[in-house]
Amino acid sequence: MEYLAASPDHIRTLSAPTERFLCALKDNTFDIKFGAFRIRDMISGYTLIDVREGDLDTAITEEMDPSTRLLKYHFGSQFLNLTTIGLQVEFKIGDLPVPNLMMIERHYFRGKCIKSYEFKFGFCMPNTTNTLEMIYDLPQLSQEEKAAMIAAPWETKSDTFFFVENKLIIHNRAEYNYADL
């Protein structure tokens, strides 16, 4: 399978989710491994999702059907009423220092980018376990938009890209379902 060379500038212009992975698993030359993640409501303090490293199926390979690599989150309709959340991810760095790590995450619903987030990690130390918690206000959606998202499970999608020195090394794709749990 051929991969297009995707730059941060190219990613920033996208108005719809990708339809396939823009890089291969083997492009993760720095052996960066994402593990545990957690989502909490910053207003009530409640933890909504807490996935530990041991709970994850990390045995993904290039031979697998790409659709099984798609992450799926069923959040339920209440999630759309939250205002401020904290999303924490944990990641491990391999034996090599990472010179300049950057992340771009974009969320879409029906041809519209509803949230775009960028973060420059910069240098990452070799053989370390690091965390990033992003605390942010969720996009303000109209009642109509919320209803449309609830009625269209898995049509809200996101792409998460990690670049080292502007070269794409990791691409994660996810779909969301806001129908009642």
Place this chain on the structure above:
Amino acid sequence: MGLLKIIKKTKAKEKELRLLILGLDNAGKTTILKKFLGEDTSEIAPTLGFQISTLEHEGCKLNVWDVGGQTTIRSYWRNYFEQTDAVVWVVDSGDKLRLEDCRNELQKLLTQEKLAGATLLVFCNKQDIAGALKPGEIREVLELDKIAAEGRHWSIMACSAWSGEGLLEGIDWVVNDVKSRIFMME
């Protein structure tokens, strides 16, 4: 949670504030950050890397970097100095044996060119422990009066990450000081 209130103060023309929390290992850097962010602090493992918290709330941005204090990690600290607005230097006020080590590391940090304009808060943590040194004593041992002579914006305050006492006041001071500096430059 006090944090969301404080971050509103950072609203300074979309300027992103960058805080760096440093200090020797076991000083309580991560506990301070977690307590401040309303997280459980009952089990804190040594940070073998960094823990970043980014806050974007009502148009304000604050990035807090907590980098591990183990000797092996200290050699990497310099990678995180760029564009730092303030350094929060955390001291274990009960660890008298390592105060000299603490002073040397801090003095070394303050000679770094990239941190020349950064505000400094020395946080005298673990004030809840019996026999903990008071800020006045720590000020002397760490030779902080040298810093005052150099014209840096700095302060020394007592806190307890365990009880949460002093944390809000400290971070509030840091954010206000950085804001006042930015304001003066404009």
